[in-house]
Amino acid sequence: MTVKSIKFSLDFRSGTPIYLQIMDQIRQMVAKGELVQGDQLPTVRQLATDLRVNFNTVARAYRLLDQAGLISTQHGRGTYIWEEPTDETIHQLRQQSLDGLTRRFLHEAHRLGASPEDVLSIVDQSINYWKVNGDPPKPDLD
Amino acid sequence: MTVKSIKFSLDFRSGTPIYLQIMDQIRQMVAKGELVQGDQLPTVRQLATDLRVNFNTVARAYRLLDQAGLISTQHGRGTYIWEEPTDETIHQLRQQSLDGLTRRFLHEAHRLGASPEDVLSIVDQSINYWKVNGDPPKPDLD
DNA sequence: TGTGTAATTGTATAAATGTATTATTGCCAT
DNA sequence: ATGGCAATAATACATTTATACAATTACACA
Secondary structure: OOEOOOOOOOOOOOOOOHHHHHHHHHHHHHHHOOOOOOOEOOOHHHHHHHHOOOHHHHHHHHHHHHHOOOEEEEOOOEEEEOOOOOHHHHHHHHHOOHHHHHHHHHHHHHHOOOOHHHHHHHHHHHHHHHHHHOOOOOOOOO | OOEOOOOOOOOOOOOOOHHHHHHHHHHHHHHOOOOOOOOEEOOHHHHHHHHOOOHHHHHHHHHHHHHOOOEEEEOOOEEEEOOOOOHHHHHHHHHHHHHHHHHHHHHHHHHOOOOHHHHHHHHHHHHHHHHHHOOOOOOOOO
């Protein structure tokens, strides 16, 4: 509920990009234990206002930290510290592996009554789309 | 009288919107026959509480499924499975469900940094296993 | 039996929040 | 100078949430 206040300053003349400075500061706060799993970070707009930068710059830092697995940004909900790299996380990450992902996918498809041919067919189709467009089909319906 | 309990979990990190995840899960339950005509779904507030989500998000999923003709939401009364799942309907739902599953799968794979070739390769492998053994590889072989 | 009132349930609208796309800026190598 | 490129900003958009509202039901009580 309570948003962790993040207090630090930027050096606009240092030559290191703002988004990198933001990333570093958050990484350090996590390393020091000032931010722990589940803590909510300021919204991109709030932090941007505090730091007097455009919110897209904060969003960029958040996005990269998300990809790095340190935080979790959730559309419409906010941004949270994800997890420290404990065994728990390792397990989670393992579950996130491509292999595990595939197995769970096929398992679900099987439970839906799909045949191997059905699955291969639709995967082939979608993969083709992916190759052509550079991105997989959006998870929306047509 | 008895409200069908719906049990599933959401992935807030996946990047696929909550309301789509809810829609897919309900579609799948109908496709599998776990929900049939007349069954009452949890109220928007109940399901929202279970899923730790705002009830408007559930309402959005319900509204879209209502517009699709799968369920019937009634102001002040509740939400019910609408269609008599004819073979045709089931077939359609399975197709939609499989489609949704596949898209979310590829979306996740993409997010993990996999290339189309990576995905196709590992899917091919597992599908082969499936054909040979009659069942897909178990999802949690640790 | 009727009726008023509270509780339950879905709806409508706006605010909060992150995302995607495009434009602008500033720097550096040529 | 200038063409290219990374960083930042501007703008429009999608998703989720907050809040107030409307329809229906449950129930007490006359």
